[in-house]
Amino acid sequence: MxxxxxxxxxxxxxxxxxxxxxxxxxxxxxxxxxxxxxxxxxxxxxxxxxxxxxxxxxxxxxxxxxxxxxxxxxxxxxxxxxxxxxxxxxxxxxxxxxxxxxxxxxxxxxxxxxxxxxxxxxxxxxxxxxxxxxxxxxxxxxxxxxxxxxxxxxxxxxxxxxxxxxxxxxxxxxxxxxxxxxxxxxxxxxxxxxxxxxxxxxxVDHGDHVHTNERTERVWWLLAPNPVVVLADAAPRLPEREIVIDGRVYERTPSSDPLGDLSREVRDIREGEKPYVEVNSATPRSTSDEYSRHDRRDKDDQKSVWxxxxxxxxxxxxxxxxxxxxxxxxxxxxxxxxxxxx
Incomplete structure (x- = not known):
C-alpha cells in the first residue's frame, strides 16, 4: 500500500x-x-x-x-x-x-x-x-x-x-x-x-415508602457512541457568567446553549447524581470560597464521555x-x- x-x-x-x-x-x-x-x-x-x-x-x-x-x-x-x-x-x-x-x-x-x-x-x-x-x-x-x-x-x-x-x-x-x-x-x-x-x-425501602434509585452510572456507556452525545460533550464549554449582588458573586451557566445543556446532562448521567442546579438558576458563592472554579471544572472534565x-x-x-x-x-x-x- x-x-x-x-x-x-x-x-x-x-x-x-x-x-x-x-x-x-x-x-x-x-x-x-x-x-x-x-x-x-x-x-x-x-x-x-x-x-x-x-x-x-x-x-x-x-x-x-x-x-x-x-x-x-x-x-x-x-x-x-x-x-x-x-x-x-x-x-x-x-x-x-x-x-x-x-x-x-x-x-x-x-x-x-x-x-x-x-x-x-x-x-x-x-x-x-x-x-x-x-x-x-x-x-x-x-x-x-x-x-x-x-x-x-x-x-x-x-x-x-x-x-x-x-x-x-x-x-x-x-x-x-x-x-x-x-x-x-x-x-x-x-x-x-x-x-x-x-x-x-x-x-430502597424507607419504611413508609419505597424509593427507586436510578443507577445511571452503570449504563452511561450505552450513550457514549451516540454521535449527538459525542458532538455535544466534545464542544468546549462557554464561560460562566458572574453577577455581583451585595458583595456576593452569583454564577450562572449560559442559557439557551443546546450543546452545553446536553453535555451537562450526559455528564450528570455518568456521575449517577444531579450535582448541578437547574439550568439558568443563579448559585451564590463568596469571593473567598476555597472551592475554586478551576477545581470544579477539573472535576467536571473527569466525567466527560466524548x-x-x-x-x-x-x-x-x-x-x-x-x-x-x-x-x-x-x-x-x-x-x-x-x-x-x-
Whole structure:
C-alpha cells in the first residue's frame, strides 16, 4: 500500500462521481436547504426573544450544528454504501484488482473519495455555522472543535458503509444496512440506555415508602457512541457568567446553549447524581470560597464521555477499512452467487 496508489484510486473515484451532473445539483440543493434552515432558525430566535442577554448566536450555533450532524450522517451512507459492490455489478472491480493497486490502495482510495465528498457537504454549511462566530457569540476554537468532530464522524460512517458494500453482494442491501447502522447509532443507543436504566435501578425501602434509585452510572456507556452525545460533550464549554449582588458573586451557566445543556446532562448521567442546579438558576458563592472554579471544572472534565465515543467510532472505522481490504484480496476462490466478476 502506497500513498501514490491511494491517491490514484481516490482521483479515479472522484472523476467517476463527477461524470454525472446530478452531484452538482444535489450539492446546490443541500447548500440552499441547510443554510436556509439556519437562517429561518435565526429569524425565529430573534422573533421569540428568548435568548438571554440578546445573544441569539449561541442557540443558533448549537441548533445548526446538531441539525448539520444528523443531516450529514443521513447523507453519508449513500456516498460509500455501493462503492465496492457497485463496481462488481458493473463488472469493473476485477479490472482494478488485476492492476498493481493493492487491496489497501483500493479501500483507502475509495474511502478518501467518499469522505472528501462528505467533507464538501460539511463545508457548504459553513455560512450559517460561522455566522455566530463572526458576531462574537461563539469562539473560533469552539467552532473548530465541533467541526473536527463532525468530520471524524463522517469519515467513520463512510468507512462502515464501505465495509457493508464489500460484505454484501447487492448495493441496495448495503445502502440499507448502512442507514440501519446510522439509525442504530443515533436512536438505538438512546433506546438501549432507556431500557437499561430501569433494569439497573435499585429499590430502597424507607419504611413508609419505597424509593427507586436510578443507577445511571452503570449504563452511561450505552450513550457514549451516540454521535449527538459525542458532538455535544466534545464542544468546549462557554464561560460562566458572574453577577455581583451585595458583595456576593452569583454564577450562572449560559442559557439557551443546546450543546452545553446536553453535555451537562450526559455528564450528570455518568456521575449517577444531579450535582448541578437547574439550568439558568443563579448559585451564590463568596469571593473567598476555597472551592475554586478551576477545581470544579477539573472535576467536571473527569466525567466527560466524548473521548470514549470518539474512540469507539475510530475503532469501528479502522476495523471497517481492514475488513474492506480483506474482502478485496485476490485470488477469489469462491464467488458469491449471482455476482459478476468481469
Amino acid at each position: 502506497t500513498a501514490h496508489g491511494v491517491g490514484l484510486m481516490a482521483r479515479q473515484e472522484i472523476r467517476t462521481r463527477l461524470r454525472t451532473g446530478r452531484w452538482k445539483t444535489l450539492l446546490a440543493v443541500w447548500f440552499v436547504i441547510v443554510n436556509g434552515l439556519g437562517l429561518l432558525l435565526r429569524l425565529a430566535l430573534e422573533a421569540s426573544d428568548t435568548s438571554e442577554f440578546g445573544e441569539e448566536g449561541v442557540p443558533m450555533f448549537g441548533g445548526v450544528l446538531l441539525g448539520v450532524l444528523v443531516l450529514t450522517l443521513l447523507v453519508t451512507p449513500a456516498l460509500g454504501g455501493q462503492s465496492i459492490n457497485g463496481e462488481r455489478e458493473r463488472g469493473t472491480l476485477a479490472t482494478l484488482q488485476v492492476t498493481r493497486l493493492t487491496p489497501g490502495d483500493i479501500a483507502l482510495g475509495k474511502l478518501a473519495a467518499a469522505w472528501g465528498t462528505g467533507l464538501l457537504t460539511l463545508l457548504l454549511t459553513l455560512p450559517c455555522v460561522l455566522w455566530p462566530v463572526a458576531e462574537g457569540a461563539v469562539g473560533l476554537g469552539r467552532a473548530a472543535v465541533v467541526l473536527l468532530v463532525i468530520a471524524l464522524l463522517i469519515g467513520a460512517v463512510c468507512a462502515v458503509s464501505q465495509a457493508w458494500s464489500a460484505l454484501l453482494a447487492r448495493s441496495v442491501t448495503s445502502v440499507l444496512m448502512s442507514y440501519l447502522t446510522v439509525f442504530g447509532l443515533l436512536v438505538g443507543t438512546a433506546l438501549l440506555f432507556m431500557i437499561g436504566v430501569p433494569l439497573t435501578s435499585e429499590r 473521548q470514549y465515543g470518539l474512540l469507539f467510532h475510530l475503532a469501528l472505522a479502522g476495523g471497517s477499512v481492514a475488513l474492506t481490504a480483506a474482502r478485496l484480496r485476490t485470488p477469489l476462490y469462491r464467488v458469491p452467487r449471482g455476482v459478476r466478476v468481469a
